Amino acid sequence: MKKLLLGAGFLGVAALMAWGFDQAMFVAPTEATMGDVQRIFYYHVPNAMLSFLFFAISFVASVLYLMWRRSAPERAQTADAWALAGAEVGVVFCSVVLVTGPLWARPVWGIWWTWDARLTTTLILWLIYVSYLLLRRFAEGAQTQALAAVLSIFGALDVPIVYMANRWWRTQHPAPVFGGGPDSGIKDPVMLAAFGWNLLAWAVWGLMLLGVRVMVERRKQRIELAASQAALAER
């Protein structure tokens, strides 16, 4: 039953993403100054927004882990699973941002990359969470989860800086599309709809991925706990 639900869910997400792709590539009108390249926007910005969401989930779960680690170990383990899953999915989304960004920049700015505040802080955010994942993979011992939680909290401090970077500083990166002043925004309802569909599709996909990862991680934790208890009982 669970597998059937999961399968149906994945089919639904695939259909939603196909619909979003159609909206972005064929239904939305071609942009006036940039041409068809601007369609990258329908992927770049939703992925950026959602990467913030997943890093925020990792942040909150890491705080909860540190709070519950002594007082409620079982709940702390659940929080830890969420922290790990959030960081993983966040890295996937942030990677999409860092790939689509240069692909878009090259034709419209004339360069693949520049060290302005927005781009640099985003790369740092990505590096922090990649190092988080490396830490979780290679570090062993009882303190790994606590160390990782601290790293995730520090990493998340970069999120508001990335968000504010093109508001605080002069950047190559344009002002935010939403709430970026008179020289920003989408005037066309069809473009706005294509953006909304892709945001929804990627959000559903990401949250589903997150849910599956939390389930797998919880199962792994239970297996490891059972194994260590069995080892103790043998003594």
Add this chain to the structure above:
Amino acid sequence: MAGMNRKSLRIGIAVAVVLGTIGYLAYTGQASAKSYYVTIAEMQKMGAKAYSSDLRVEGFVKPDTIRQDGPNVRFVLTEFESHNPKAQENPKQITVDYRGSEPPPDTFKNDAQALAIGTMGEDGVFHATQLQAKCASKYAPAGPQQSAAGAKMAANDGPGGVGGSAAGSGVSGAGR
């Protein structure tokens, strides 16, 4: 319990130090990180320093001043977009002479916001080695005429979108 309180205090102090540092960096960075580029007015206020530093100057491409010769471009960079209601009578502007290995991006055209990277010459011309366009985050559908240009851009066939103004007319060798 007292030990717990001391520990919380230490954590609190550590958090305060970290947040304080980040806040301080953000606050002071606000001034220094403005240096990703300078405006034309700021460059002209730099005095002699403008002639010896590598600069990234921001402005708008003055309509119908683009003279392109292969990858090289000569144009006038001005303070305001031509339809900007705040535009002054005598805007600050500079002539930019770009020599590079590849032509500027297709978005580099009349009234486009652009960044020229290079040095200010004693001859009063800004010698750029790199040109970057800076795009607004305002999206509007192309009109029936423009969509043809958009399609051309996507096909990426050479210097499209130079605004049709005198593309290919020779650059006078007065640059250097």
